[in-house]
Amino acid sequence: MTSRDEILSKARAALSRNTGDPVPPPPAVLLREGPTEHLVEQFTAALEALAGNVVVVKTCEEAQVAVDKALNGRTFIRSTGTRDAIAQVEVGITSADYALADTGSLVMFTESNESRLLSLLPPCHIAVIERSKIVACLDDVFRLRPLPGARSSAMVVITGPSRTADIEMRLVRGVHGPGEIHVIIIDDVTRSP
Amino acid sequence: MVRVSLFVTCVVDQVFPNVGMAMAKVLEAAGCEVEFREAQTCCAQPAFNSGYRDQARTVAEHFLTTFEGAEYIVVPSGSCCSMISHHFAELLPGDNRVHDLEPRVFEFSQFLTNVLKVEDVGASFDGLVTYHDSCHALRELKIKDGPRKLLQNVRGLRLVEMDTAEECCGFGGTFSVKFPEISGGMVRTKIDAIERTGASTVVSIDSSCLMQIQGALDRARSKIRTMHLAEVLANTLKAAE
Amino acid sequence: MKTPDVTAALGDKKLQLAIYSATARLGERRRETITSDHEELRQYAHDIKKHTLDHLDFYLEQLERNVEARGGKVIWAKDGAEACAFIQNLARKRGVKVIVKSKSMTTEEIHLNEHLEEVGIEAVETDLGEYILQLGGEKPFHIIAPALHKTKEDVSDIFEKHLHSKRETSPEGLTKIARVALREKFLEAGMGITGANFLVADSGAIVLVENEGNARLSSSAPKIHVAVSGIEKVIPRAQDLGVFLKLLARSATGQPLSVYTSFLAGAKREGEPDGPEEFYLVLLDNGRTRLLADESKRQSLYCIRCGACLNHCPVYRKIGGYNYPWVYSGPIGKILTPQFMGIEHDPWLPFASSLCGACGEVCPVKIEIPRILLELRSDKVANDPDRAELWSFKVWAWVMRHPKFYARLAPLALSAAPPVGPVKKWLSQRDLPVPPAKSFRDLWKERSK
Incomplete structure (x- = not known):
């Protein structure tokens, strides 16, 4: 008997079940509604409370100005790069698939074909998103995307800068991931920044 | 007239009889007809909590026989009350007497506030008092505001909250002697919190917690006294003649 | 029953402060969210x-x-x-x-x-x-x-x-x-x-x-x-x-x-x-399929490893993480370890609790930890009772079913108990109350006269 069959048969014996016994449906999914108004303001307040920076701009041109200002002359890679290249730069610039108003989070699916390490390896992460990407809460993402793995190998939810409190419970940002996060929200996207 | 049968618990009967007398006095003043059934002994918790369920079961049976036909059973202990209303069913599954009993057993403060709807018994007490939430009253019987309301309505009494009122005093029945160092550490943390309030009296609704707390206060040569809620409520209260 | 020596942890002021303040802070933050x-x-x-x-x-x-x-x-x-x-x-x-x-x-x-x-x-x-x-x-x-x-x-x-x-x-x-x-x-x-x-x-x-x-x-x-x-x-x-x-x-x-x-x-x-x-x-x-077979304790497997039961456990907060025998410490460790290792390995574990219930109250998946602790105690007694303790509970139960004996014996036991065994252990940490002159039942009788 393989380990697989042994584990499964032990589980069935423990539960007094037979192979192929029917399973009743699980309890109905519980998904909450989030805030419906002032999503940008809520997102901004939530991320700023975590020491993230948020800039709201009207156009793509203004977004470019905001990116430059956040970069402040530092080296960067945008969208994709090799692992070793990303490990060398100071800033990673990405988009995001959703942003969550209630928690100030960014949600990124790998199907966008951006390097996932861009939001992770450099000490600073800049995300440029359209206003329409902001939803109320994580439950909205699960409503829109009930199977997050259908088209992406990974979905990552990022809520503020990387942090630890492992030494004397003192909060330190930027332990492994970025200690600095900027989110630039564009009102009107007629042209990519 | 509301007819009440007292279950005073073995601890009150043998160690803190004045608590039982005070409880009777308050209930009578509130208009109850109070009886005491002499066949009563213990709620069976010591054996149950120590894992001796067979022995606990026989004592629980004795309790059921003793209190047969009682309209209300009132107990000056959250822990003993919860043993009866929450754990007898685990000891005697399917026993209808347990099922019938459950809605008729009340902890003393709970009986005052929930059944008699009394929050001011007309007592007075001079002093700064802090209240210790006993664990089983708080978490199994969900008693939190009732005793505080009763205390706040006592004339002359000022209630001050300690920062860890909900933290266990460390008694835990046989735990207190099986793990004396841990239990001792817990109660010393508790009395530190009590001392920080500046209160001269600490009140609870469980005599076992108070025995543990008073024991540690005495050991620390503290002047702070423990009192059961019933004793505070019976203070300068005229017994119904 | 052998219990671990926890005096080192209890006596270490620096450690006590570290545990107490960290767990208090985690608990506070939990309440805030x-x-x-x-x-x-x-x-x-x-x-x-x-x-x-x-x-x-x-x-x-x-x-x-x-x-x-x-x-x-x-x-x-x-x-x-x-x-x-x-x-x-x-x-x-x-x-x-x-x-x-x-x-x-x-x-x-x-x-x-x-x-x-x-x-x-x-x-x-x-x-x-x-x-x-x-x-x-x-x-x-x-x-x-x-x-x-x-x-x-x-x-x-x-x-x-x-x-x-x-x-x-x-x-x-x-x-x-x-x-x-x-x-x-x-x-x-x-x-x-x-x-x-x-x-x-x-x-x-x-x-x-x-x-x-x-x-x-x-x-x-x-x-x-x-x-x-x-x-x-x-x-x-x-x-x-x-x-x-x-x-x-x-x-x-x-x-x-x-x-x-x-x-x-x-x-x-x-x-x-x-x-x-x-x-x-x-x-x-x-060992998980073995735990699965015990229907009344199966919920021990619901744990999502959040640590809230540790932060709220007055025992963990005194003895810290190193006095538990296995990787899982605190209340959840007390119920997982005996079930994974067998109750005979560390029989003291489920007893090292005042049954205050704080763990069950904060558990995000509502594991009834106190109830399972009680069941494990009963399992330990069924598996390997302490002879002396078993006899004392047998005697105790008999007395409790015979009110007349109880009324006479209990005051004697209280006033004449020698300072050994449990009494000695009690006195190692705190004082005992002075036994009253009369029990409640005596006072009640007098009053009714």
């Missing part, structure tokens, strides 16, 4: 866990199908030895010399690091707290705050000794030293090993929840990602995460959401620029 619908969320989480574990075979098979449909491989391990052997062989086949690991109680449970070290593979813990402990040769002190007993000076000593760093006693400076040292390891490692907070059956995915980013790095920087998880971590649907992620973050650290939640469904796909090329999920039994 709890929402008004918390009870409803807990009940839902409990119901989902119950449903899944009651039909575990079904969900494990569904999970396996979906992991494999995403190009991942599922390895079933009956015990720690099988899990370790698989990882060791895979590492050897792929020529992996360095492995980065993110915090996983499951791999602690099977002593994976020690095993890999023995065969010459370097496995580096990358969670800051775990890294400090690994360098110092210690075990996790707490499920989610593994190094809470270490001061910044302790950490500096460890870094000076093992990383040859300069004296540095600010948490920021120390964190930076660790970041630089570990970054090299992430880029050098041929394999990353993580645990899993959840396994999602309908998606063939694992979910990792963390704040530092080391789990993201471990699962995406190396070419191979191996996740090791107990079989009980499965939940039916991705949509169930809406509730579980909230409960976990709030209960563990008092955050609305943890910094990073990674939902990982297999290795990287066509067109994706990075991510692991191979993904393996090791499903570990190691």
